[in-house]
Amino acid sequence: MTDMPTPKPPVNLDQTMSEGESPFAEEQAWRFCLRCQAALVETPFAEPACLDCQLQYDPKNPATYRTERAIDRLKFWLPGFLLAVASGVISYAIGLQAGELGMALFIAVPVSFGAVLGYAVRSRWIFLALLLIATVAGVVVAAVSLSLAGFFCGASLCAIFMLPAAFGMCLGVGLRYALSITRWDQRWFLPLVLIMAVPYISLWIESQLPHREEIATVRTTLTVDATPAEAWNAIMFYEQVEHDPPWLLKLALPRPTGSVGNKHHVGEVVRCYYDRGYLVKRISRRTPGRLLAFDVIEQKLHFERDITLRDGSFEIVSAPDNRASIIVTTRYERHLSPRWLWRPVERKVVQTLHGHVLEGMRRHAEQHRLPESPRQRDPYHQPRLPELAVSYDHVYSYASQGH
Amino acid sequence: MTTVRLDKWTAFASSLAIPGLGQLAAGNWSCVGWLAAAIALGSVARQFDLPTYLAVGGLIVLGLISAEHAKRLLERRSTVRSGINSRVTVRRPRGRGISIRMEVDSALSATQMWRQISDLPDFLTIDPFHERVTPMRAEMGAGVDLALYHNVFCLRFVRFGRILSWHEGRSYAFSDLSRHDRPREGRRHRGPRQGFPHVFFVEIVPQGDDRCQLVITVRGKWTSHMMPVVVARLWLRWVFLEHARLLMKAL
Numbered sequence: 001m002t003d004m005p006t007p008k009p010p011v012n013l014d015q016t017m018s019e020g021e022s023p024f025a026e027e028q029a030w031r032f033c034l035r036c037q038a039a040l041v042e043t044p045f046a047e048p049a050c051l052d053c054q055l056q057y058d059p060k061n062p063a064t065y066r067t068e069r070a071i072d073r074l075k076f077w078l079p080g081f082l083l084a085v086a087s088g089v090i091s092y093a094i095g096l097q098a099g100e101l102g103m104a105l106f107i108a109v110p111v112s113f114g115a116v117l118g119y120a121v122r123s124r125w126i127f128l129a130l131l132l133i134a135t136v137a138g139v140v141v142a143a144v145s146l147s148l149a150g151f152f153c154g155a156s157l158c159a160i161f162m163l164p165a166a167f168g169m170c171l172g173v174g175l176r177y178a179l180s181i182t183r184w185d186q187r188w189f190l191p192l193v194l195i196m197a198v199p200y201i202s203l204w205i206e207s208q209l210p211h212r213e214e215i216a217t218v219r220t221t222l223t224v225d226a227t228p229a230e231a232w233n234a235i236m237f238y239e240q241v242e243h244d245p246p247w248l249l250k251l252a253l254p255r256p257t258g259s260v261g262n263k264h265h266v267g268e269v270v271r272c273y274y275d276r277g278y279l280v281k282r283i284s285r286r287t288p289g290r291l292l293a294f295d296v297i298e299q300k301l302h303f304e305r306d307i308t309l310r311d312g313s314f315e316i317v318s319a320p321d322n323r324a325s326i327i328v329t330t331r332y333e334r335h336l337s338p339r340w341l342w343r344p345v346e347r348k349v350v351q352t353l354h355g356h357v358l359e360g361m362r363r364h365a366e367q368h369r370l371p372e373s374p375r376q377r378d379p380y381h382q383p384r385l386p387e388l389a390v391s392y393d394h395v396y397s398y399a400s401q402g403h
Numbered sequence: 404m405t406t407v408r409l410d411k412w413t414a415f416a417s418s419l420a421i422p423g424l425g426q427l428a429a430g431n432w433s434c435v436g437w438l439a440a441a442i443a444l445g446s447v448a449r450q451f452d453l454p455t456y457l458a459v460g461g462l463i464v465l466g467l468i469s470a471e472h473a474k475r476l477l478e479r480r481s482t483v484r485s486g487i488n489s490r491v492t493v494r495r496p497r498g499r500g501i502s503i504r505m506e507v508d509s510a511l512s513a514t515q516m517w518r519q520i521s522d523l524p525d526f527l528t529i530d531p532f533h534e535r536v537t538p539m540r541a542e543m544g545a546g547v548d549l550a551l552y553h554n555v556f557c558l559r560f561v562r563f564g565r566i567l568s569w570h571e572g573r574s575y576a577f578s579d580l581s582r583h584d585r586p587r588e589g590r591r592h593r594g595p596r597q598g599f600p601h602v603f604f605v606e607i608v609p610q611g612d613d614r615c616q617l618v619i620t621v622r623g624k625w626t627s628h629m630m631p632v633v634v635a636r637l638w639l640r641w642v643f644l645e646h647a648r649l650l651m652k653a654l
Contacts, residue, residue, distance in 0.1 A: 064539045
């Protein structure tokens with residue numbers, strides 16, 4: 001049995017006219033044309049038909065007209081938007097699995113899905129801009145949901161994708177306008193196919209190019225109100241710091257859960273455990289009261305494809321007024337490219353990590369020297385990080401393809 | 404209470420996905436057999452370690468046969484079949500023109516046949532892709548608009564046409580055109596000249612008192628440049644062979 005909708009009454013022409021309103025106001029029409037969805041107004045002097053497209057309808061047969069409008073504007077943007085998101089997620093996933101974390105993944109992918117959006121969506125600029133933000137967010141949320149990226153990487157991707165995606169969108173819009181004046185039959189789909197192929201072509205080209213290895217060194221110095229001996233005794237790794245890490249470290253790095261091993265002699269191994277992996281460090285050099293250096297001999301922290309930690313050191317230098325300067329150094333191999341794009345992010349994370357460790361050391365070194373203030377006794381009190389002297393060294397080396 | 408009527412293309416897609424599912428939805432017991440065949444095929448492939456392409460190919464073929472069977476279960480059929488014979492002829496006009504003629508010999512008299520074919524909402528749905536037809540007037544005649552609801556492999560869309568000629572008891576013709584959107588300033592829009600515009604000519608040729616021939620001629624223009632006209636003619640030949648089969652089954 002099929003339920004038939006009951007016929008709706010027609011617009012009362014006399015009544016609407018007497019109220020001084022237009023009888024053609026769309027809000028007052030209860031019937032809409034099946035073909036063009038224009039409001040249907042029954043007039044006594046003509047056969048019932050749409051005034052816009054002249055399609056007939058029968059007021060007594062509800063099957064011949066619509067009782068409400070379909071949201072047909074969706075077709076101008078929804079397919080293009082969904083295609084852009086799907087194209088972005090698929091090309092990102094394939095690029096992540098097949099290729100390296102380079103230009104193809106962080107530039108070609110957003111340019112491609114931005115161009116798909118610009119080419120396939122017909123809309124005003126303001127709406128296109130909003131859709132671009134939604135597309136970038138959609139791709140990143142999908143990547144995070146599919147465990148292709150963590151929260152911190154997702155947030156970084158949002159920022160990194162935005163500019164190339166906007167550039168791609170402008171390219172797509174320009175291409176659409178340029179092709180709209182041609183008589184090319186396949187212009188509605190063939191350029192889209194080519195645009196969507198761009199990330200894969202870029203991946204292939206990137207895989208053919210020689211790889212460049214880059215070692216970055218970050219040094220951070222803090223002068224503490226403690227003697228060099230007190231500073232030496234306060235040396236601790238990230239995993240041994242007791243106070244809460246800053247939000248950036250909480251997002252970017254796995255949470256340390258503990259460490260096993262000593263750092264009293266050269267050759268001793270310290271195994272540090274995290275909620276998502278572990279890190280093994282071996283003491284490589286030790287000059288009591290002055291230098292403690294270690295090599296990272298094993299790293300399983302789920303960011304091996306981003307950076308590989310090489311080694312690090314703690315150096316204690318005497319400072320005026322019987323104080324000590326602590327110099328923390330970390331060396332790591334960079335894998336993410338374009339290098340210039342990721343350098344500030346990496347620097348910020350490593351610098352924050354150094355600041356967190358140095359703050360832990362400072363608290364430990366100065367705890368016997370200063371009386372604890374009531375504010376410091378407050379467990380919820382988060383003191384400001386001390387001023388740090390930060391320097392960066394980048395050592396470049398090159399490796400051939402397949403390294 | 405609203406009941407959902409299963410359409411043949413949904414049954415087709417269901418059985419293509421899982422052999423037997425369309426039959427189950429159609430309430431036919433053969434679903435058990437199809438499902439068992441699919442499981443058996445999978446087990447044989449696993450047992451004898453058949454190559455993947457062979458196992459997948461076998462499942463696809465089984466799915467296609469099962470899907471076609473499920474579709475045919477939901478096709479209209481007449482209790483007393485009057486169709487005797489059918490022929491489909493594809494002509495080759497110049498350019499992108501399409502002209503196909505379909506002839507169905509029937510054991511019905513011309514009057515009986517007219518009674519059947521003049522009920523447009525009923526007769527025009529004996530078609531591979533027409534799901535529902537709504538005339539815009541209660542009285543049929545030349546100039547009456549038609550809404551032709553299509554279902555092509557589960558893709559639903561509506562096209563519009565008009566009865567172009569109406570000769571009571573003998574013939575009629577109607578157009579089947581792409582829907583055109585309300586024209587918008589500065590924007591191209593699809594219109595009746597796009598998407599294979601065509602016209603059906605339906606005619607009864609009496610052949611004695613108790614026999615007649617139903618002749619349906621379709622003329623149109625293949626507008627899509629994605630599919631060459633030669634391929635389109637082959638495709639349309641298959642469609643009208645299906646149409647003829649459905650008419651033979653339903654009349």
